[in-house]
Amino acid sequence: RIRGSSGINAEYGDPEALLGTVLHEAVQSFDGGAQNFEEFTFQTEITNRDKDHIREAPHEGMFLYGIYLYGASWERTINEMQDVSPKNRFSQLPVVHVTAGFSQSDRTHCLYRCPVYNDRSMDGPPLFFLDIFNENVHYFKWSLRGLCCSLR
Secondary structure: OEEEEOOOOEEOOHHHHHHHHHHHHHHHHHHOOOOOOHHEEEEEEEEOEEEEEHOOOOOOOOOOOOOOOEEEEOOOOOOEOOOOOOOOEEEOOOOEEEEEEEEEOOOOEEEEEEEEOOOOOOOOOEEEEEEOOOOOOOOHHHHHHOOOEEEE
C-alpha cells in the first residue's frame, strides 16, 4: 500500500508509475538546472512506524508498506537489520518513506543499497534501491548473502 504526498492511497497496481510520479514531482519542484530524471535517484528511510500509525501523507515523496525483506530480519526496537533466524526466511519491513533527489556518490561502507523488486520472482531490474544503514557492519555482508526485497 502507498500513501503519497499528492493524496495517493492505493494498492500496488502499477508501482513503476507511482515511483515515476515521485521522480517527476522532485524534478518539477527543484530550483536548479536539472534537465532529466537521470540526475535524480530514490532516497529511502525505513521508519519505525506501523501502517496503522500513519494518519496523513508526507510533505514530499510517499510512504510505502508491504515490503518484504529476504535473507535478513528487521529489528524494530533498535531500527536495524539483523541476521535471519533459521525458521524465518523473510520479514516485513515497517513503513518506508521514499523521496527523490540528486544522486549521491559519497556512500559509506555501512550503507547497503538493497534492491526492491515488484514481486517474489525478482525478474528484471529492481524498481528502486532501499538504503539500509547498519553501523559497524560492512555492506559486503549483506550483498554476499543476496539480500533483497519484494513488494509482494
